[in-house]
Amino acid sequence: MITLPLPGLHARDVRRIGDHAAAAEARRFLHPVQQALLHRRGWLKMLAPRSCGGAELPLPDVVRLEEAVASIDGSMGWVLTLCAGAGWFAGFLPPPIAADIMHTRRVCVAGSGAPTGYAEQEGDGYRISGSWDYASGAPMGTHFTLNAVLRKDGQPMLDASGQPSIRAFIVPVRHVSITPSWSTIGMRATATHRYAIDGAWVPKEHGFTIAPEAATADGPLYRFPFMSLAYVTLAANIAGMAAHFLRLASDLVGRRQDNASAMLSDKMHQLAQKREHFYQALDRCWKLVEQGRTLASQDMDAIRATSLALVAISRCAVDELYPYCGLYAAREDTDINRVWRDFHTAIQHKLFTA
Structure with missing residues (x-):
């Protein structure tokens, strides 16, 4: 079973996210409880500068949080990632304008x-x-x-x-x-x-x-290359959704008498390995930027390569295991079907198809 650390997530947060995921899909937007959680925790401002009211969290912490949320509800993880990512632009605005925006009640940048x-x-x-x-x-x-x-x-x-x-x-x-x-x-x-x-x-x-x-803000967040930030944040979402699918699939595949259980175990292991390599590259590059260094082309290449490798194994794991989950997984009213559909919609992002 793949288990993810849930940085910044209390057990109550996990329940609030997961319990309302199906209702959010039915209403075609995040449930009010999920929206309130985003604002209460300040997650939509976590990439904005502290000087203008943001949290300015270290990027590796942000990426792990986004992955954790996506591993509970892909849609909420995606909204968090894209809107918090747009909040990152406050670090490139004149400080008075950035402060005015970030002090807006229930601010959300889309x-x-x-x-x-x-x-x-x-x-x-x-x-x-x-x-x-x-x-x-x-x-x-x-x-x-x-x-x-x-x-x-x-x-x-x-x-x-x-x-x-x-x-x-x-x-x-x-x-x-x-x-x-x-x-x-x-x-x-x-x-x-x-x-x-x-x-x-x-x-x-x-x-x-x-x-x-x-950049108009001084922190290392605003010296981190934009495309590298895009790769790691979106790839983490894909990995979170894949991990969610595998958790749900384990209950279905485990009942079979063929080699599906061995395949599940193998895909979990491969995903865990690629995930480790991904965070090793991210953590190393973040430390370089924290030290005031500019990422070299090989550093950015490593970010891109490990992100794409994580996405590739995620796609492989979900696609190869889905046929073994039976007709239950084809029912639109099941959690595993929703996660499967979320995953295959998110994976169409042009960053992963170029």
Whole structure:
């Protein structure tokens, strides 16, 4: 049996997350009890700077917590990861703006990284228009992040290489309209909807650059490369969901008289090994950044490789064991079926299919 440490999770938290997972899927967004827990524990601000009201937790602790939550409810783990990850951008905003955002009641930053909108330069700011897909946790969002192509006088502004210049922005929810658009076999409770902005003007200080040299907060969190952070946080979610599936599968596979039990044991062992390698790479790279060093290309390659290896064994374990779980696992009203659907929806993320 795979058991995961549950950092920061009390037994009561585990029950609150798990007991409401099925109801959250039915209502197609996190249950109010789950939402309240995210706010009460401050998890949505755990990557934001302490200087603006965040917790600024060490990244390895954050990743382990996200994995633990995903191992109880994949949708809640995903919303936590994506919205806390968007909160990390506070470390790249002017401190007064970051503080104003992070002190918002029940703050939750949602958003999308696709540059599917425009930001027209106007006075001392930009007028933003466009629509963006896949904002996990959208119904909770108090602020939304986005990427937009910069324009002046209706024409795209170009960067140093002659390509359209793209900038990240953060806007309050009052400028945003959300369109329910999330219709998938799994991860239903993430409410990963589309949102649009129609000509909202924001000061230029609401634009930001995601790069260590552009950080406005001093901690090591904001010197950790963005893509490396994305790999470890999302891979941990996949591993958590896979571990949840294997726990549920063990009760079904254990009743069989064929070699399925041996396969289950083997997949658990392989997953545990890849998970250990994954955290070894993360912990080592985090220590380097804590010491003030810049991660070399081989360090970032190790983060990517161990993340993808963890995802690959997770996929292999779930896919190879599912046929041995019987028709019970094909019933949509069972926990194992929900976890299977959540897993196969999350694994479609472009980070793991590129």
